[in-house]
Amino acid sequence: MIRRSARRPRREAGVVRRDPRSERESDAPPQAGPAAPTPGRTPGQRPELAPVIIDQPEAIVIAVPDLDRGRLTALDRDLIGAARVLADARRGAVLVVAPSDCADDLGSAGADRVVRYATPAMGTYLPAVLAPALIGLADRLTASHLLFADGPAAGGDLGRRVAARLGVRPAVHVTSLTAGEAVCRADPGRCEIVRAPPRVLLIEAGCAEAVTGAPHQAKPLSELVLGREPAIIDLGPVQVDRSAVPLVEAELIVSAGAGVSDWAAFHRLASELGAAEGASRVVCDLGHLARDRQIGASGAVVEPRGYLAFGISGAPQHLQGIARCERVVAVNADPHAPMMQRADLAIVADAQQVMPALTDLIGREKRRA
Numbered sequence: 525m526i527r528r529s530a531r532r533p534r535r536e537a538g539v540v541r542r543d544p545r546s547e548r549e550s551d552a553p554p555q556a557g558p559a560a561p562t563p564g565r566t567p568g569q570r571p572e573l574a575p576v577i578i579d580q581p582e583a584i585v586i587a588v589p590d591l592d593r594g595r596l597t598a599l600d601r602d603l604i605g606a607a608r609v610l611a612d613a614r615r616g617a618v619l620v621v622a623p624s625d626c627a628d629d630l631g632s633a634g635a636d637r638v639v640r641y642a643t644p645a646m647g648t649y650l651p652a653v654l655a656p657a658l659i660g661l662a663d664r665l666t667a668s669h670l671l672f673a674d675g676p677a678a679g680g681d682l683g684r685r686v687a688a689r690l691g692v693r694p695a696v697h698v699t700s701l702t703a704g705e706a707v708c709r710a711d712p713g714r715c716e717i718v719r720a721p722p723r724v725l726l727i728e729a730g731c732a733e734a735v736t737g738a739p740h741q742a743k744p745l746s747e748l749v750l751g752r753e754p755a756i757i758d759l760g761p762v763q764v765d766r767s768a769v770p771l772v773e774a775e776l777i778v779s780a781g782a783g784v785s786d787w788a789a790f791h792r793l794a795s796e797l798g799a800a801e802g803a804s805r806v807v808c809d810l811g812h813l814a815r816d817r818q819i820g821a822s823g824a825v826v827e828p829r830g831y832l833a834f835g836i837s838g839a840p841q842h843l844q845g846i847a848r849c850e851r852v853v854a855v856n857a858d859p860h861a862p863m864m865q866r867a868d869l870a871i872v873a874d875a876q877q878v879m880p881a882l883t884d885l886i887g888r889e890k891r892r893a
Contacts, residue, residue: 573738578636583616584667587635588658590677592775596628598827598850599673601734603727604634606701607671608735610721611636613703614668618740621658621748631742634735641748651682653750658682659689661748674698674726676773687724694724698731729827729848771817771824774800776832779819780875781863782806783835783856789879790834796886802826804836820845834875838863 587607589600596604607618617636624640639661644653662670672683674697687694699716700707706725708717771777778794779802780787794801803813805820819826821841827848834855836842843866846852854867855878864870871878 575631576636576738576740578615578617578741581611581615581617581636583611583614584619584637584665585611585616586619586621586658586662586665586667586670588621588654588670588672588679588682590673590675590679591622591626592677592829594623594625594627596626596630596633597673597675597829598734598848599675599727599729601633602729602732603671603673604630605734606698606725606727606732607669608634609701609732610669610671610703616668619665619667619745620742621661624747629739629742631739632735634740635742636740637745638742639745639748641750644750648752651678651685653752655682655685655689657748657750658686669721669723669725671725671727674728680726683724683726690723692723694726695719695722696726698725698727701725701727701731769800771800771802771819771826774802774826774828776800776830777802777819777826777828778832778834779803779836780807780813780834781836783837783875784812784879786876786879787812789876789883793879793883793886796883797832799830799832800828802831804839804842833863833867834879836863837861838866 585607587604589596589603591597591600604618604620610616611618618634619637619639620630620633620635621639621641622630623643625643626640630638641654641657644650658670661667670683670686672686673679674683680696683694684696695706695708697709698706699709701721704720706719706721708719709728710717776797776799778790778797778799780790781804784790784807791801801813801817802819802824803817805818805822807813808815808818808823816824818824819842820839821844823845825845825847827850829850831846831849831852832855833852836854837856837858838854838861840862843862846866851869852867853869853871854861854863855871855873855875856864857872857874858864859870859872864872
C-alpha cells in the first residue's frame with residue numbers, strides 16, 4: 525500500500541525522566557524502623573537489574589550495526605531496538621553481528637546473542653566479504669529477519685547486497701516498524717510505502733526506540749569467518765572538502781552564533797578539526813555563512829557525533845535542530861544561555877579567545893603524533 529503523506533518528523537532524542545517518588549519507594553524499608561543495608565549496595569543506590577535471558581528462542585532476528593570507531597552510533601542503537609520489536613513479537617532473540625574490536629556493551633543495547641568477526645585486511649571492501657558470510661549464518665540459524673542501518677556508512681550497501689543474493693525485495697528507508705508493518709520513505713520522502721516486514725530491512729534513525737532498562741544476555745557464539753572477494757579493493761575514504769559536506773551527513777560540526785566576530789579564527793579551527801561549518805539563523809541572515817549552513821527547525825536538522833557551538837545562545841528553533849546530537853560542547857560568555865544548559869560540556873568564556881587557543885592545541889598534538 526502506498527499513501528501520500530507529509531514527511532514524518534524524526535523522533536527527537538529525549539532524556540528519560542526520573543521518578544523520584546518511585547525511587548524513594550524502591551529504596552524505602554518495608555516497615556517502620558531502620559532498615560539493614562543490603563550487602564554490596566550503598567544507601568540510596570538502585571539495585572542492578574538482572575539480565576534478560578532467552579534460552580530457547582522461537583525466532584532469530586539478525587541486526588548488523590555499522591559502528592563508528594568501534595562504538596555503537598545512535599542509529600545502531602535504534603537498529604537493535606527495531607530488531608527487538610520483531611523478535612519480542614515472536615518470542616525470539618536478537619543476534620548482533622559485530623567486529624571483534626567493538627568496544628560497547630551489546631547486551632545493554634539489547635543483544636541476546638553476539639557473533640563476532642575479525643576485521644578484514646586493509647583494502648578489503650567489507651560489504652563484499654561480509655554479505656555471503658551473513659547469508660550462510662542466516663541460513664544455518666533460520667533467521668526470520670536481517671536488519672541493517674540505512675545510513676551513510678556501509679550498512680546500506682551491505683543490506684542491499686544481502687537482499688540481492690537472497691532474491692528478496694528489501695524494505696529500505698524504514699522510518700517506523702511494528703511486528704506487522706514497515707513504513708518506508710519514498711519519492712524521496714513525499715510518500716510512504718506500507719508493507720509487511722520482509723526478510724531484509726534497512727532501518728533509518730528514529731525507526732524504533734533504543735533499548736533501555738535491563739540488559740540482555742549477549743551470549744557469544746562462534747566467530748563468523750569471512751571469505752575473500754579480490755575483485756573489489758577498498759582504497760579508503762575519498763578526501764573531500766569538509767565545508768562542502770551536507771550538514772545532515774557530517775560527523776563533526778563547528779557552529780557559530782552571534783557571539784562570533786573573529787571569522788578567520790573560526791574557519792581555521794574548523795579546518796584544523798576537519799569539521800563541517802554550521803551557523804545559527806542570525807549568522808546566515810548577516811551573510812557570514814551561506815544559507816545551507818543554517819542549523820535549526822527552519823534550516824538543517826543534524827545529528828553528528830560532536831557539535832561545537834561558539835557564541836550561540838540557543839534559541840528554541842536552533843535547539844530543535846540539534847536534538848539528536850550525541851555530544852554538544854558550548855562556548856558562551858553567558859553561563860545562563862539555553863545552549864549552555866543543553867551542552868554536555870559548557871565553557872564560560874569569550875569564543876574569540878577559545879577558538880585560536882583550541883586551534884593551537886590541536887596543531888601541537890598533531891605535530892607530536
